[in-house]
Amino acid sequence: MDAARAARNASGVVSTAGDSVLNRSIMQLLEHVDYRLITGGEDLEAIYRLRYKSYLRSGMCGPIASGMFEDRWDNLPNSYRFGVYCYGELASTIRFHYISREHPNSPSVDAYPEILIERLARGETFIDGTRFATDPDSAPAPGVLPFLTLRLAMVASRYFGQNSVLTPVKLEHSNFYARYFNAVQRTEGKVFPGVLAPIALFEIPSGENMRLTLERFPFFRSTPTEQRLMFANPAINRLTPLSIVPTAKYYRDAA
Template structure:
């Protein structure tokens, strides 16, 4: 099986031979023109992202065979969860799960795996955006190696929308370097097992506000409008319908440059 796809915590295929920043940005902006984000809360959308997780994880030998061909857990039902599908030309190619972690709603992958590290920070009044279940269709990542960056936009936007103290990533040991490069993250938890996954995981933390200028200088496609962030993360009021899909807005900053 191919071991260079995006899986738990994610990684861009071919990151070892990544293009220069301007070439990468151009390719990501081009792909964003064909992308839609969808918050998946029920029905077939959820089933689709659960199946995509399984497909990607099995491709990477991260989980044992399962007759259901889905990956889901109790954290998918937490009140602070946001599950996203990323569609290219209306085809689901990638997915990410985000938890907004607070003292009142501490449920997340990072808390489950590294409670001894995360809970003391919650007691200090810190809040977090925890990204997890980052997976992409292994048959398409060679076609769109920029898909990782399109997906990673979600975590940064969540940090700014919620005003989170830190972004947390529970990732495979062998993907640690990627997170240091992309998010300027620091490792705050040593490798340990995670339920249902073969690989051991480590905990990374980044301060989105402290690194904001560096993010946008290196990855201008991470920019977004307040409207995009609100559509992605605001809970609909009673009687309101959530938007079916949300279009990326990074291009507006590019056009204004």
């Protein structure tokens, strides 16, 4: 949700270098990235501290005595919390909820019930991506953290096969999501639970849009094994953290 300086840098990198250079750069960086499905302990505290640092810096939240940012949705049974580690250092974090008629609880459902409640009742399903936070000081290169982090949303999409991905974002970041994911704005900016800045709901359609995005950006691809490791069980149900190596370079259409 808070791409901040990294998202702005990303737009500049791609606008001058083109998709092919971006693809080569990210594929090379994935050699030094692992994704960690966070369960508890020091890893969980680390992503909460990163959220707080990022949100405080960007004006998304005020001072919190604990120095950590967590909320009531973190421990839901349909919650997946991830840390993105570059060269062994935590560089960004994001959380997903897979929401359906059977599991309708997530931040976006609470924030935008007028948009989502009826659609869930009709049987639509969504991935709700929230609490995106980055540490630009730990970025392996300028502007890459949004791509390395949001790759997780593409892996989730391949696993769940949902109708669309929901992403609540600041309006100043909307061009990034529209340009690279064909995101469609569904609401005006409004108060979003837990943060100070107005947030608008954007929706990234699946189906043909997903196919074209994976074709344009091969680093978003993943094998079924990677998909299962990430999303077969929510992090809250695991006893230990699980580190997952990205598999874009191993991807084959027949996998």
